[in-house]
Amino acid sequence: MSEQIRQTHPETTVERQVIHEHHGFWATLREAVVGSEQNFTEGSIGRAIFLLSVPMVLEMAMESLFGLVNIFWVGKLGKDQAAAVGITESLLTIVFTVAMGLSMGTTAMVARRIGEQDHEGAARAAEQSILLGILVSIPLALIGVLFHRQLFALMNAEAGVTTAGAGYIMVIFGANVVIMLLFLINAIFRGAGDAAIAMRSLWIGNLINLALDPLLIFGIGPFPELGVMGSAIATTIGRGIAVVYQLSRLSGGHSRVPVQFHRIFKPDFELMGTLLRISVGGMFQMLVATSAWMVLMSLVGKFGSAAQAGYTFAIRIIWVTLLPSWGMSNAAATLVGQNLGAQKPDRAEKSVWLTGHCNAVFLLGVMTAFLLFSEPLLRVFTHDETVIPYGVDALRFISYGYIFYGYGMVLSAAFNGAGDTYTPTVINLICFWALQMPLAYWLAMKTDLEAKGVFLAVTIAESILAVMAMVIFKRGKWKEQKV
Numbered sequence: 001m002s003e004q005i006r007q008t009h010p011e012t013t014v015e016r017q018v019i020h021e022h023h024g025f026w027a028t029l030r031e032a033v034v035g036s037e038q039n040f041t042e043g044s045i046g047r048a049i050f051l052l053s054v055p056m057v058l059e060m061a062m063e064s065l066f067g068l069v070n071i072f073w074v075g076k077l078g079k080d081q082a083a084a085v086g087i088t089e090s091l092l093t094i095v096f097t098v099a100m101g102l103s104m105g106t107t108a109m110v111a112r113r114i115g116e117q118d119h120e121g122a123a124r125a126a127e128q129s130i131l132l133g134i135l136v137s138i139p140l141a142l143i144g145v146l147f148h149r150q151l152f153a154l155m156n157a158e159a160g161v162t163t164a165g166a167g168y169i170m171v172i173f174g175a176n177v178v179i180m181l182l183f184l185i186n187a188i189f190r191g192a193g194d195a196a197i198a199m200r201s202l203w204i205g206n207l208i209n210l211a212l213d214p215l216l217i218f219g220i221g222p223f224p225e226l227g228v229m230g231s232a233i234a235t236t237i238g239r240g241i242a243v244v245y246q247l248s249r250l251s252g253g254h255s256r257v258p259v260q261f262h263r264i265f266k267p268d269f270e271l272m273g274t275l276l277r278i279s280v281g282g283m284f285q286m287l288v289a290t291s292a293w294m295v296l297m298s299l300v301g302k303f304g305s306a307a308q309a310g311y312t313f314a315i316r317i318i319w320v321t322l323l324p325s326w327g328m329s330n331a332a333a334t335l336v337g338q339n340l341g342a343q344k345p346d347r348a349e350k351s352v353w354l355t356g357h358c359n360a361v362f363l364l365g366v367m368t369a370f371l372l373f374s375e376p377l378l379r380v381f382t383h384d385e386t387v388i389p390y391g392v393d394a395l396r397f398i399s400y401g402y403i404f405y406g407y408g409m410v411l412s413a414a415f416n417g418a419g420d421t422y423t424p425t426v427i428n429l430i431c432f433w434a435l436q437m438p439l440a441y442w443l444a445m446k447t448d449l450e451a452k453g454v455f456l457a458v459t460i461a462e463s464i465l466a467v468m469a470m471v472i473f474k475r476g477k478w479k480e481q482k483v
Helices: 002-008 012-034 045-074 079-091 093-115 119-146 148-154 159-174 176-192 195-218 228-250 269-301 305-341 345-379 388-399 402-417 422-445 451-475
Strands: none
Touching: 012 045, 012 195, 045 079, 045 176, 045 195, 045 228, 045 305, 045 345, 079 093, 079 148, 079 159, 079 228, 079 269, 079 305, 093 119, 093 176, 093 269, 093 305, 093 402, 119 148, 119 159, 119 176, 119 269, 148 159, 159 176, 159 228, 176 195, 176 228, 176 305, 195 228, 195 305, 269 305, 269 402, 269 422, 269 451, 305 345, 305 388, 305 402, 305 451, 345 388, 345 402, 388 451, 402 422, 402 451, 422 451
């Protein structure tokens, strides 16, 4: 009888398989977003990448929205205010450099301990990371508050830009501890494989920022009209509440890392030294990259505030696409750390290449969108006809290397996840300081390309970085790294 049914309805078996796979996809997607206890050193590598990447992509997308929402509303105030935000965000890369450097060390150590099933060791590494973040944020706050005019001057800002951005930069830098903790605690969650918790913290922070930004900028209802400084206050409040949520999830058994808050301010100098050894390499690695971006912003400033504003809008749009790619890269870093801890280096390597392929395909689609729709994208943020051409050029020129970026980002994260922060630092030194900055200056100042030369230099340097990373990664010495 069953054979007769199959012959009468030959599609039944196929349809059931399709339905099962369809339900399986949505069940896995729900598991990735909600979070679950998973051992990422066993089972399907593709499934492990998916479960980690989805919340990390959403997390990074939410992080990009902080800057995107700010520049959207501030752009309505004028090009001086938009340029002030762009310059401040460029200067803020110093804070991001330190935070991301410490995050690399934190993720590597926590992931390695989790792979070894040493949850208490992961907690001690996390506690020392939080302490370091708090200590480092203090001098950064003082520099931003006391020397903001000098910082603007270094970036070739016009007088109107400096005046417009004074309040913004003082609030953002003065409260940089919330940025530091937001990065570090999410690095703890990512290293442990609790990516869904990291994602939710960014959702909370962004929803608050999304609501407060227009209210504080334009003085809607009972709120004061604070202009560009209102954007900084809204962002800081959103990030601060997100940090409170993170701390609540680190306690009470909600995370795989059993942090004890009373131990945070008790320094373990041996453990802190190990963390610093890895993190300093990560910090310098990021410093090399971010200082290059700061130099590029200053170089673009030689062509006027319209060029800087256009570049700022373009960079915000670019971050929307690249930060999700950083999410996939972070997934690779977690998988490398945990699988090396579990003595499975071949599985770690396979995870990296598969993630790189996915990232490259994704960014190929983004590149196509930028080439076709760059001007409409810019017009979402500004209608200033002096600004838009610079933004269009930046989007198009920089996107030419997106396929290379996909692999370069994942491979750099893989080195860091293994605790090898030295290799990507050397690659960054060669590609950004020895190549990108001199090339950008020459193309911009010695040829007819002007600002376009800066954008083209980015594409060339990033593409060469990806090729170098591939060659070195295949040699496999990162598998021998001790953490």
